[in-house]
Amino acid sequence: MSRIRLQGLTRRFGQVTAVDDVWLDVADGEFLVLLGPSGCGKSTLLRMIAGLLEPSGGRVLLDDADITHAPPQRRNLAMVFQGYALYPHLSVARNIGFPLRARRLPKAVVRAKVAEVAAMVELTGLLDRRPRELSGGQRQRVALARALVRDPGAFLMDEPLSNLDAKLRATTRAEIAALHRRLGATVVYVTHDQVEAMTMATRIVLLNEGRVEQTGTPAEVYDEPASVFVARFLGSPPMNLLDATLHAAGSDLVARAPDVEVALGLDGAGLPDRAVTLGVRPEHLGFAPRGNAPFRAEVMSVENLGGEEVAHCRVGSAQVSVRGARPLGVAPGDRVGLSARPGHLHLFDAGSGRRLVWRPAGVQATTV
Numbered sequence: 001m002s003r004i005r006l007q008g009l010t011r012r013f014g015q016v017t018a019v020d021d022v023w024l025d026v027a028d029g030e031f032l033v034l035l036g037p038s039g040c041g042k043s044t045l046l047r048m049i050a051g052l053l054e055p056s057g058g059r060v061l062l063d064d065a066d067i068t069h070a071p072p073q074r075r076n077l078a079m080v081f082q083g084y085a086l087y088p089h090l091s092v093a094r095n096i097g098f099p100l101r102a103r104r105l106p107k108a109v110v111r112a113k114v115a116e117v118a119a120m121v122e123l124t125g126l127l128d129r130r131p132r133e134l135s136g137g138q139r140q141r142v143a144l145a146r147a148l149v150r151d152p153g154a155f156l157m158d159e160p161l162s163n164l165d166a167k168l169r170a171t172t173r174a175e176i177a178a179l180h181r182r183l184g185a186t187v188v189y190v191t192h193d194q195v196e197a198m199t200m201a202t203r204i205v206l207l208n209e210g211r212v213e214q215t216g217t218p219a220e221v222y223d224e225p226a227s228v229f230v231a232r233f234l235g236s237p238p239m240n241l242l243d244a245t246l247h248a249a250g251s252d253l254v255a256r257a258p259d260v261e262v263a264l265g266l267d268g269a270g271l272p273d274r275a276v277t278l279g280v281r282p283e284h285l286g287f288a289p290r291g292n293a294p295f296r297a298e299v300m301s302v303e304n305l306g307g308e309e310v311a312h313c314r315v316g317s318a319q320v321s322v323r324g325a326r327p328l329g330v331a332p333g334d335r336v337g338l339s340a341r342p343g344h345l346h347l348f349d350a351g352s353g354r355r356l357v358w359r360p361a362g363v364q365a366t367t368v
């Protein structure tokens with residue numbers, strides 16, 4: 001398996017910069033997920049790695065070779081697309097063996113390799129069928145098998161699960177993750193689905209308008225989002241965000257907003273006031289006696305998710321959701337207090353949206 005390095009990779013389409021100076025190092029055996037909203041440049045980036053699209057600038061390295069301008073068939077990378085792109089008139093076996101026959105390998109070798117890969121993705125009993133005689137999940141596995149059979153340096157996958165139903169998506173997700181662990185394969189996987197990213201990735205790259213917004217393990221990007229953009233993108237419902245002012249009250253640093261006065265557990269003596277965005281995840285808020293609770297809220301509605309409930313509340317003029325085990329024990333119209341542990345509060349710069357971190361010298365914005 002291989003290591004992939006992107007150095008300043010850029011792609012423009014006329015006035016649009018779809019991918020903007022991306023630097024990434026995908027380690028051997030890593031499952032890297034490119035995550036971001038529609039139009040952020042995920043497919044464009046993957047297609048440049050695959051060699052299907054010429055970069056406007058920058059380089060692509062596979063191990064130590066510069067493959068920026070190499071044709072796709074010379075890259076030893078296998079791409080799995082959203083639509084599977086199976087040949088409808090060929091059997092499953094011939095679909096899987098196609099890349100090997102194209103290389104003119106002996107029939108016996110092709111047959112043995114197809115059987116081996118088919119067993120790996122549990123298609124052994126289906127080798128004589130045509131694609132139209134398969135379910136969506138089985139077709140997906142044929143597409144995977146056709147990529148596997150080539151023994152590529154790395155797999156590139158662009159939303160491979162997007163046309164499966166929810167249940168099949170969950171099982172195929174687990175299959176791909178298990179296959180990755182078993183093969184130790186290098187995978188670059190594109191999705192806009194945060195659940196896929198959180199469950200499959202060893203590392204997530206969040207893209208925003210062609211630029212890398214944050215790179216980290218699923219836990220890192222969820223627990224310490226580098227910006228308001230990342231905080232909003234991950235989590236369901238997403239992180240609650242409130243316009244607030246940081247204010248030094250004695251030696252305590254507090255964040256203030258309408259109906260909010262929350263101590264941050266940090267020493268803020270002498271700091272000037274500063275405009276911030278205060279963030280707290282719905283699952284980190286709990287109900288508390290209203291008296292001197294840090295957040296004073298009115299419950300607007302309660303959603304039943306089965307095992308959990310989400311209460312949608314109003315705090316000042318902001319919307320705040322609270323998620324917890326069902327029943328939450330509140331009803332629309334209730335006036336309640338909310339609290340959170342200081343470690344679960346996030347601060348972002350009001351202007352740049354970047355995460356603020358506490359340093360002895362004061363509160364500083366992180367840089368990318």
Ligand SMILES: Nc1ncnc2c1ncn2[C@@H]1O[C@H](COP(=O)(O)OP(=O)(O)OP(=O)(O)O)[C@@H](O)[C@H]1O
Pocket residue numbers: 013016017018036037038039040041042043044045192
């Ligand atoms: N061939 C093209 N010509 C012109 N603009 C393009 C072309 N391909 C992509 N773009 C633009 O580049 C940007 C990134 O597109 P891209 O397909 O990479 O997004 P994406 O992140 O894969 O989105 P999605 O999640 O919807 O698939 C978009 O603004 C898109 O309109």
Ligand SMILES: [Mg+2]
Pocket residue numbers: 042043044
């Ligand atoms: Mg795309």
